[in-house]
């Protein structure tokens with residue numbers, strides 16, 4: 001666990017968490033940080049806790065003491081968001097400190113009670129404040145559905161620090177550099193990639209609410225953004241606000257100037273056409289990624305599709321339907337409300353078709369509104385004529401992408 005000073009009387013504790021499935025689902029190959037913040041006036045508040053994933057709080061207590069903060073002196077636990085990656089330490093904290101007040105929204109209060117049995121809670125609404133003394137005044141600003149309905153921002157007035165919890169966060173472990181002005185170009189690129197992964201995996205479903213949260217952030221005089229995951233933005237907080245605005249547009253069909261080939265093949269017939277398509281994309285100078293399902297993780301698949309302006313679905317018919325690993329991936333993208341992508345599908349069939357019907361059922365059922373070039377299906381191996389049609393489909397896809405590019 002690392003300890004960093006944000007400003008006089010404001011400290012950050014951060015730890016890397018590895019080898020977990022985030023939310024029990026998402027394989028996060030590059031880990032994630034959990035960030036917690038201590039604000040000291042005459043009284044002391046801790047905003048979102050951090051704890052070892054094993055539930056052992058000693059590291060936190062040791063770190064607090066090294067910072068000169070006696071855990072016994074903490075009067076307020078500010079729960080910006082009840083999801084246990086931020087709140088899972090409360091019951092352990094209760095073992096060492098009997099009297100404290102939890103500050104949270106009404107929706108969080110219900111869950112704080114049902115998850116942890118806590119009832120010493122002050123419920124706050126938009127604009128409510130907490131004066132810690134010595135000029136440290138915190139105000140609270142609910143941002144519902146970022147990413148649960150209970151979430152709020154906490155804002156420290158004197159320093160203009162926004163404690164944004166999940167909002168403006170990113171996956172990815174942090175090394176020695178935790179502030180935006182310290183990051184190397186490689187680290188900036190890493191957190192762009194991990195920010196997109198985080199948004200697509202965790203936040204995309206809630207894009208309309210995130211847009212409202214972006215507007216709320218703009219209404220505050222922000223000098224520093226201190227999120228619950230990922231780097232702190234103290235030099236240029238506008239950058240992560242702009243990034244999140246762009247990611248919200250990726251959820252509506254915009255994307256980087258690249259294509260994702262979301263594919264699977266039973267006996268190599270569809271794979272032959274994938275190989276051909278790679279040649280077309282290379283000839284056209286288009287960046288592309290291949291997501292071979294079911295071998296890729298859902299996390300990587302969702303992130304790669306999310307950031308791409310164009311999607312090629314290459315999948316055969318399997319038992320009268322779409323090849324199941326690709327169907328499952330599309331259903332997940334639908335659940336995440338990733339809409340409006342330019343798309344093109346081709347695939348092989350043997351003794352029966354049916355993939356195309358299920359593809360459109362998935363797209364319709366999830367309200368995805370993907371803009372498809374005409375699909376190409378072929379019996380067995382792709383023939384010369386099939387490949388010509390596939391090439392035409394790829395070129396049509398590239399045309400459709402042109403109005404959607406946003407780097």
Ligand code: FEO
Nearest residue numbers: 083085147166228
């Ligand atoms: Fe970082 Fe929604 O929890």
